[in-house]
Amino acid sequence: MVEIEDYQSDAENQWCPGCPNFGILRAIKSALVALARKPEEICMVSGIGQAAKLPHYLRCNFFNGLHGRALPIAVAINVVNPKLTTIVVTGDGDCYGEGGNHFLHTIRRNPNITLIVHNNQIYGLTKGQASPTTDLRAKTRLQFEGVELEPLRPLATALLHGCPFVARGYAGDIKGLSDLFVEAMRFKGFSYVDVIQPCITWGTHTVSWYKERIYKLPPDYDLHDKEEALKKACEWGDRIPIGVFYRDDRPKMGFGDQFRDKIFDGRLTDLGFRKQQTIIEMLDIFR
Ligand SMILES: Cc1ncc(C[n+]2csc(CCOP(=O)(O)OP(=O)(O)O)c2C)c(N)n1
Numbered sequence: 359m360v361e362i363e364d365y366q367s368d369a370e371n372q373w374c375p376g377c378p379n380f381g382i383l384r385a386i387k388s389a390l391v392a393l394a395r396k397p398e399e400i401c402m403v404s405g406i407g408q409a410a411k412l413p414h415y416l417r418c419n420f421f422n423g424l425h426g427r428a429l430p431i432a433v434a435i436n437v438v439n440p441k442l443t444t445i446v447v448t449g450d451g452d453c454y455g456e457g458g459n460h461f462l463h464t465i466r467r468n469p470n471i472t473l474i475v476h477n478n479q480i481y482g483l484t485k486g487q488a489s490p491t492t493d494l495r496a497k498t499r500l501q502f503e504g505v506e507l508e509p510l511r512p513l514a515t516a517l518l519h520g521c522p523f524v525a526r527g528y529a530g531d532i533k534g535l536s537d538l539f540v541e542a543m544r545f546k547g548f549s550y551v552d553v554i555q556p557c558i559t560w561g562t563h564t565v566s567w568y569k570e571r572i573y574k575l576p577p578d579y580d581l582h583d584k585e586e587a588l589k590k591a592c593e594w595g596d597r598i599p600i601g602v603f604y605r606d607d608r609p610k611m612g613f614g615d616q617f618r619d620k621i622f623d624g625r626l627t628d629l630g631f632r633k634q635q636t637i638i639e640m641l642d643i644f645r
Pocket residue numbers: 406407408409410425448449450451452453456476478480481482483484489
């Protein structure tokens with residue numbers, strides 16, 4: 359039996375009071391409880407940013423790497439230890455900007471991990487510069503005459519490149535978000551959830567701007583229809599859909615499945631976390 363308190367971390371929280379990131383943290387914990395995953399069965403991976411601090415606030419294994427580099431680390435973790443539930447937590451700048459190349463190539467590899475992107479359409483940690491998802495003409499502290507570039511449409515990009523699970527949630531809807539995370543973490547293959555997370559300090563839109571526009575995909579929406587998913591993934595402005603846009607239930611080989619056992623001969627995965635070893639001791643196993 360796993361309870362939400364099991365994930366309680368002692369780290370001091372650095373987010374602004376009232377930041378919707380707290381809702382995402384709560385939704386992840388609820389999802390892990392619903393899946394009965396113990397802290398030692400989970401590995402969170404993040405880079406740099408406000409979003410990337412989330413694993414500090416949730417007790418489990420975690421790796422906090424360089425800006426934009428969470429995905430390749432998570433892929434490696436999944437290759438050597440597929441028994442762990444590996445979850446990447448990242449921001450729109452971290453994932454679509456600095457780490458944009460990794461976003462594309464991880465989609466192509468289809469590792470069995472979950473990607474959660476806190477999309478506040480801004481660089482929050484560095485105090486309000488435009489990110490790849492900031493809307494055209496939005497004014498920021500740096501782009502004070504308005505952003506001149508068309509925003510990236512990351513959900514459409516993911517769909518075009520074969521991502522088998524594409525969803526969007528809203529940080530203000532904790533129950534709905536938790537359900538999305540449960541579905542994403544249960545999915546076998548690369549599952550990607552972009553989360554609308556208004557930044558109440560530097561964001562270019564208010565919470566009510568988002569609330570007025572967000573709507574749930576209707577119950578009769580066909581999540582296996584890729585063309586319809588692409589249309590929905592391009593919808594942004596007066597109306598913003600949330601929910602599972604696309605799910606491909608056909609079995610697909612994941613990255614690592616073909617070579618994991620041949621290369622590692624089961625040894626590294628079998629080591630698990632039974633005892634602490636130095637990196638040199640671990641490398642010695644492969645000499
Ligand atoms: C290589 C590198 N470039 C730039 C930075 C500065 N930097 C730190 S966080 C960040 C942006 C983070 O934005 P986002 O991923 O959207 O996270 P948020 O803070 O909005 O949650 C930048 C540019 C850095 N730490 N390392």
